[in-house]
Each structure stands twice: as structure tokens, then as C-alpha cells.
Amino acid sequence: MMTNTPAHDRIDGYVNGDDVVLFMKGNPTFPQCGFSAAVVEVLSHMQVPFQSYDVLPDAELREGIKAYSQWPTIPQLYVKGEFIGGCDIVREMFAAGELRSLLEEKGVKAA
Numbered sequence: 001m002m003t004n005t006p007a008h009d010r011i012d013g014y015v016n017g018d019d020v021v022l023f024m025k026g027n028p029t030f031p032q033c034g035f036s037a038a039v040v041e042v043l044s045h046m047q048v049p050f051q052s053y054d055v056l057p058d059a060e061l062r063e064g065i066k067a068y069s070q071w072p073t074i075p076q077l078y079v080k081g082e083f084i085g086g087c088d089i090v091r092e093m094f095a096a097g098e099l100r101s102l103l104e105e106k107g108v109k110a111a
Helices: 006-017 034-045 059-069 087-096 098-105
Strands: 020-024 051-054 076-079 082-085
Touching: 006 020, 006 051, 006 059, 020 034, 034 087, 082 087, 087 098
Parallel strands: 020 051
Antiparallel strands: 020 076, 076 082
16 A cells, blocks of 8 residues: 555545545546546446546656555546546446446436
8 A cells, every 4th residue: 555645645635525536647538548548438427527637747646546556557436435447347337337336326417
């Protein structure tokens, strides 16, 4: 686990600052990789409001989020401060109906 570096503290603030947080390459309007685009597509389809952070222009954030989650790839989805997973996990959970259940359990509105 990463110690309390400035990056860790900043990421902690992001993760706990909004109900649904996506660390991605690019932004929801213009994703910079297919995996990020796929997660945005799932969240948009479910009409889940989320906050996104673009890791591309920020090396400290890009490396820090990998250490924070102990997960090597981006995108990364967090719900109510809990790391959910990357693209494949989000897509599988969505397809199985598990993502909707998780959001409901945590009190996050989805269409």
C-alpha cells in the first residue's frame, strides 16, 4: 500500500469526493483509448453520474492511481470509495447485472 504521498492524498480525495469516479485516458466526451471508452459507454448507458479524471497529462496521477489500487491498468472505476475494477470487470459486471446491483446496494442512482 502506498504511503501518504501528495499523489495518494489527492487520489484519496478524488475517490472519496464523488459517489462514482473513473480514472481514464482522455475524458468522457473524447476518450483516448478503447477501454476507457467502453467504461464510459457502460456508465452512460446506465445514466450513472460520474466524475472522471484524465491520467494522460498527469504522470503523478497516472502512476499514483496504479499504486493506490494495486491495479496495473487504466481505466479504473470506484464506487463510494471502493475500487471496482477496470474495463473487463466493469463490462462483465454490467452484462451479468451485477453492476446495477452494486450501484443500488451503495445507494447510487442508475436508470
